[in-house]
Amino acid sequence: MIRARGLARRFTARGRTVDAVKGVDIDVAEGELVGFLGPNGAGKTTTLRMLTTLLRPTAGEATIGGCDLRKDPLGVRKRIGYVAQGGGTHPECRVGEEIELQGRLYGLSKAGALRRGAELTEQLDLAGLDHRLTKTLSGGQRRRLDIALGLIHEPKLVFFDEPTTGLDPQSRANLWEHIRRLRAEQGVTLFLTTHYLDEADSLCDRILVIDNGEIVAEGTPDSLKASVSGDGVVIGVAEDSAPAAAEIAGRLDGAHEVTVTEDLVRFRVPRGDTAMPELLRALDAAGIPMRSMQVQRPTLDDVFLTLTGRTLRDAETAPAGEVAHVA
Numbered sequence: 248m249i250r251a252r253g254l255a256r257r258f259t260a261r262g263r264t265v266d267a268v269k270g271v272d273i274d275v276a277e278g279e280l281v282g283f284l285g286p287n288g289a290g291k292t293t294t295l296r297m298l299t300t301l302l303r304p305t306a307g308e309a310t311i312g313g314c315d316l317r318k319d320p321l322g323v324r325k326r327i328g329y330v331a332q333g334g335g336t337h338p339e340c341r342v343g344e345e346i347e348l349q350g351r352l353y354g355l356s357k358a359g360a361l362r363r364g365a366e367l368t369e370q371l372d373l374a375g376l377d378h379r380l381t382k383t384l385s386g387g388q389r390r391r392l393d394i395a396l397g398l399i400h401e402p403k404l405v406f407f408d409e410p411t412t413g414l415d416p417q418s419r420a421n422l423w424e425h426i427r428r429l430r431a432e433q434g435v436t437l438f439l440t441t442h443y444l445d446e447a448d449s450l451c452d453r454i455l456v457i458d459n460g461e462i463v464a465e466g467t468p469d470s471l472k473a474s475v476s477g478d479g480v481v482i483g484v485a486e487d488s489a490p491a492a493a494e495i496a497g498r499l500d501g502a503h504e505v506t507v508t509e510d511l512v513r514f515r516v517p518r519g520d521t522a523m524p525e526l527l528r529a530l531d532a533a534g535i536p537m538r539s540m541q542v543q544r545p546t547l548d549d550v551f552l553t554l555t556g557r558t559l560r561d562a563e564t565a566p567a568g569e570v571a572h573v574a
């Protein structure tokens with residue numbers, strides 16, 4: 248569905264050059280739900296805008312839904328839906344008018360637009376709101392309307408920029424349920440950015456992490472967690488045995504970040520559950536009884552911290568310019 252090679256965008260303003268995206272390769276298969284994560288200013292929106300033909304790449308190439316991004320931008324536009332961060336609804340327009348207008352803009356007949364609109368409003372829990380001004384909708388309803396507008400022409404690939412930002416947790420969960428259902432019922436491929444790592448973790452088939460304009464990691468949420476951070480393990484032993492226990496833990500396959508605090512030894516291993524029997528045997532052989540044990544699976548936050556040196560929470564509050572690479 249998406250195949251991009253060396254896609255890059257350089258901005259030049261007032262004598263300063265910013266390499267916002269530095270030659271990224273992206274592959275997304277039909278039917279996949281892929282999350283695109285990165286701190287503020289990492290290059291997510293710039294990449295999305297290039298893939299959706301809104302911004303011309305300065306280098307590289309891509310095919311979207313089989314159409315060449317540079318040679319056939321119109322073909323690309325016909326095949327994709329783009330739900331932008333701020334949405335595109337007019338506050339004084341009525342829901343039904345917005346949907347019909349969008350359908351007509353994509354070349355549907357009036358009857359076709361109404362039919363498709365009715366289908367989408369039903370699927371997105373917007374039925375009965377046709378006569379409401381869009382400014383009177385709740386945040387969640389407005390986001391669902393944005394999605395309906397993005398899907399009116401039955402695209403096979405939909406780009407979402409921060410679909411759930413600004414919604415309360417309940418509306419976020421509700422919106423995700425709708426996105427999941429749309430995917431199941433309409434078989435659409437989804438490529439989205441989000442700041443919510445818990446969402447990305449539970450919903451995305453695959454995740455790409457971008458930082459400073461470069462893809463720094465990609466994989467399933469589980470493989471990213473396993474490869475980047477490993478599990479965190481904390482064992483309790485007698486305080487005077489802790490240095491020896493730390494040495495033994497450090498010899499486990501893939502063990503790293505071994506630290507000792509009083510009677511606790513902390514370390515990371517690729518898989519805590521499989522490392523435990525070996526650790527127990529080795530401690531036993533050294534005559535060190537283990538008093539307690541805890542294995543913590545890493546979160547995507549740990550992955551993010553390892554890869555970018557920041558948590559996404561820092562990233563959310565940091566101004567975009569701070570992380571930009573200025574050539």
Ligand SMILES: Nc1ncnc2c1ncn2[C@@H]1O[C@H](COP(=O)(O)OP(=O)(O)OP(=O)(O)O)[C@@H](O)[C@H]1O
Nearest residue numbers: 258260265267286287288289290291292293567571
């Ligand atoms: N039109 C522009 N002119 C100059 N610099 C730009 C322009 N658009 C984006 N940039 C810069 O390119 C870099 C990447 O910006 P981009 O908006 O793609 O990041 P992002 O990952 O989407 O961030 P956010 O999470 O804040 O939306 C930033 O340093 C930004 O300041």
